[in-house]
Amino acid sequence: MSSPSLTLPSPAPAAARKRRLLEILGAVAIAGTYIYLVLNQPADITGGPGSASALIALSGFLAGAILLIVAVLPTLPASTVVLIPVALVLNIVLGQFVGSTLVPFYLDAIGTVLIAVLAGPAAGAATGALSSIVWSFFNPTVLPFAAGAALIGCLAGLAARHGMFRRFYLAPVAGFLTGIIGGVVSAPVAAFVFGGTSGVATGAIVSAFRSMGDTLLAAITKQALISDPMDKAIVFTVVAILVYALPGRARLQFPFIRRYRVLAGQAPKQGC
Amino acid sequence: MRLHPLTSLAAAGSTAVVTTAAASWPLSVAVMGAALAVSVRVGTARRLLPAAAVVLLPLGLSLLMVHGLFFPEGRTVLGQWGPARVTMEGLAFAFERAAQLGAVVLALLVFSFSVSVPDLVAALSARGVHGRFAFVLASTLTLLPAIAARVERIRQAQESRGLVIRPGLLHRAAAFRLQAVPLVLSLIEDAGTRTAALESRGFSNPGPRTSYREVPDSGRQRVLRAVLAVSAGAAVAARLWLSRAGG
Numbered sequence: 463m464s465s466p467s468l469t470l471p472s473p474a475p476a477a478a479r480k481r482r483l484l485e486i487l488g489a490v491a492i493a494g495t496y497i498y499l500v501l502n503q504p505a506d507i508t509g510g511p512g513s514a515s516a517l518i519a520l521s522g523f524l525a526g527a528i529l530l531i532v533a534v535l536p537t538l539p540a541s542t543v544v545l546i547p548v549a550l551v552l553n554i555v556l557g558q559f560v561g562s563t564l565v566p567f568y569l570d571a572i573g574t575v576l577i578a579v580l581a582g583p584a585a586g587a588a589t590g591a592l593s594s595i596v597w598s599f600f601n602p603t604v605l606p607f608a609a610g611a612a613l614i615g616c617l618a619g620l621a622a623r624h625g626m627f628r629r630f631y632l633a634p635v636a637g638f639l640t641g642i643i644g645g646v647v648s649a650p651v652a653a654f655v656f657g658g659t660s661g662v663a664t665g666a667i668v669s670a671f672r673s674m675g676d677t678l679l680a681a682i683t684k685q686a687l688i689s690d691p692m693d694k695a696i697v698f699t700v701v702a703i704l705v706y707a708l709p710g711r712a713r714l715q716f717p718f719i720r721r722y723r724v725l726a727g728q729a730p731k732q733g734c
Numbered sequence: 735m736r737l738h739p740l741t742s743l744a745a746a747g748s749t750a751v752v753t754t755a756a757a758s759w760p761l762s763v764a765v766m767g768a769a770l771a772v773s774v775r776v777g778t779a780r781r782l783l784p785a786a787a788v789v790l791l792p793l794g795l796s797l798l799m800v801h802g803l804f805f806p807e808g809r810t811v812l813g814q815w816g817p818a819r820v821t822m823e824g825l826a827f828a829f830e831r832a833a834q835l836g837a838v839v840l841a842l843l844v845f846s847f848s849v850s851v852p853d854l855v856a857a858l859s860a861r862g863v864h865g866r867f868a869f870v871l872a873s874t875l876t877l878l879p880a881i882a883a884r885v886e887r888i889r890q891a892q893e894s895r896g897l898v899i900r901p902g903l904l905h906r907a908a909a910f911r912l913q914a915v916p917l918v919l920s921l922i923e924d925a926g927t928r929t930a931a932l933e934s935r936g937f938s939n940p941g942p943r944t945s946y947r948e949v950p951d952s953g954r955q956r957v958l959r960a961v962l963a964v965s966a967g968a969a970v971a972a973r974l975w976l977s978r979a980g981g
Contacts, residue, residue: 514977516754517970535866540938541929543866547873548921551881554874576918592867596874601789602750602842603835656793657831658800665796672804673818700914707915712922 481533488529492609492647495522499650515654520606523651527591527608534588541715542581546589549573553593554600567693568661570604574611575618575637575694575701579627582718583619590615606655610648614640614694618701623718627702628726637698638691645690649683658682664689738951739854740861744959746845748966750838755969762833769840778847786836786843794832801828851875856947865943881921888916 499519535543552573574593578586590611598605617640621627626636652659657678659665664685671681705713705725713719753765773779805824813820855868889897892912899909 514973517751517973520754521970531867532864535870536864538866540933541926543869543937544873544925544929544932545922546870547877548881548925550870550874551877552918552921554878555882555885592870596871598842599846599875600785600843602839603789603793605842656797656835657827658793658797660789660793660796662792662795662799665799668796668800669804672800672806675806700910703911704914704918707911708919708922712919712926715926 481537484529484533488526488533491522491526491529492613495519495526495609496647496650498522499654519651519654523606523609527594527612530612531588531591531595534584535592538581538585538588539717542577542585545577545581546585546592549577549589550593550596552576554597567689567696569693569697569700571611571614571618571694571697572700572704574615575697576704578615578618579622579701579705579724580713580716580719581619583616583623585718586615586617586619587612588615603656603660606651607648610644610651613647614644617643618698619718621698622724623722625723627705627724630702630706630726633698633702634695637695640698641691641694642687644694645686646683648690649686650679652686653679653682659685736950738949738955739849739857741955741959742845742849743854744962746841748962748969749841751966752969753834753837753841755973757830757834757973759830759833762830762837765837766833766840769837769844773840773844773847776844776848778844782840782843782847785847786840789839789843790832790836793835797828797832798825801825801831852947853949856945857949857951859943859945860949869937881917884920885913885917888913892916 495518499515502515538546550573553570556569556572570593571590574586574590577589590613591608594604594608594611618636621636621640626632659668659682667685667688668678668681671684672678676684713725719725749765749769753762756762770779773782801824802820803818803824805819805821805827807823810822811819812822812825851872855872858871859865859868892909897909897912899906
């Protein structure tokens with residue numbers, strides 16, 4: 463597959479440093495926005511227009527996601543960049559279908575997690591963020607979740623690197639944990655930008671918590687803690703099934719899989 | 735004259751930002767009406783309306799259910815069944831949010847359904863956006879129908895081999911696997927071939943690219959874009975300042 467060019471000079475260390483800086487800035491933007499929203503818990507979600515916090519959530523998360531894309535995308539090998547559109551299409555085709563049905567799941571991250579397992583956390587994060595941005599061409603409501611999707615991709619890649627896909631029963635566990643983190647990060651977006659959820663089934667769960675007197679942010683966070691871990695556990699399991707069903711030739715073409723021995727039953731062989 | 739794709743993007747984006755910042759339902763409803771009028775005028779209404787309905791109907795229903803039935807902060811009770819309390823404030827909040835989101839969604843969809851993707855990609859690369867982003871965008875939008883067609887072919891092939899989807903979770907999962915594995919495998923194979931083709935054409939080489947696609951632009955549109963960007967920024971600043979001043 464693609465290898466570093468033998469004839470062209472490798473990128474200068476200054477460029478690498480700039481990318482690293484952008485990566486850090488992106489992560490700081492996302493984390494800072496989240497901390498601001500949770501600490502300030504603007505009382506204005508239900509008590510007023512609430513658009514100041516919506517704007518902060520939107521701009522902070524979106525800027526962070528874009529910085530991450532700018533930092534990561536140029537560093538990925540061409541074989542990964544070519545796979546990203548494929549992952550995006552898988553996300554959109556499966557997510558668009560499930561999102562509008564009466565199941566409180568989303569299943570909109572199968573492509574992102576697949577890339578993360580095949581090509582690593584950086585590729586997963588870029589795919590997650592890009593997926594939200596490109597998908598917003600058909601469904602603008604997914605745009606604010608770009609940062610959450612990037613986080614899911616990054617965590618899935620880290621799980622794969624640390625061998626969570628080597629044992630089949632560990633994949634859903636990793637998905638469950640990823641879902642907890644992803645859900646907690648995405649909940650303020652749903653609360654501040656949408657004032658609710660974008661699906662009927664998830665809305666029913668939020669209503670249940672609201673009827674017990676929870677604030678909107680608390681109700682949506684609890685809903686996310688119910689839906690997201692289950693959702694990501696299913697997604698990780700589906701991806702594990704898919705990856706193990708691929709023939710060795712297809713999966714071993716990815717350096718990340720060979721280098722970190724992501725999957726069980728394959729000793730790192732030389733020259734494949 | 736055709737609008738430059740970045741001009742329409744700026745128009746849609748700043749409309750979305752200003753509507754969110756203003757958070758007043760008359761403006762939101764007006765923007766929704768304007769967006770629909772533009773899409774009828776451009777001739778994309780037939781494709782846009784179903785796409786918008788798919789997004790907005792579940793969203794609206796969900797908001798109505800969450801806030802219409804349960805709104806602990808509500809004072810004016812219109813009706814009550816057990817734990818569910820329909821309050822004036824809840825309905826008003828749901829309506830306000832639905833109108834605001836509807837305006838944003840319609841404004842952005844009018845842009846994405848009327849923009850010519852090759853023009854947008856050319857304009858983005860001319861502005862120094864990395865070629866890879868343009869590749870991902872264009873490639874996804876063109877792959878989508880092709881992959882949807884492939885899903886259909888794989889389903890037909892598996893059905894001709896005797897795949898019958900029976901009720902039950904396990905059967906459904908097995909059927910999903912029978913269709914998903916060939917799909918993902920063929921997509922990864924294709925991507926490998928495409929990588930080789932792109933690499934041999936210098937896809938990952940650094941340096942400037944020559945574009946053979948000229949997107950007409952004018953000084954007036956450049957000014958318009960700047961005005962739109964400034965007004966979006968001003969709306970955000972005003973909203974933040976007001977919310978701070980108001981407590």
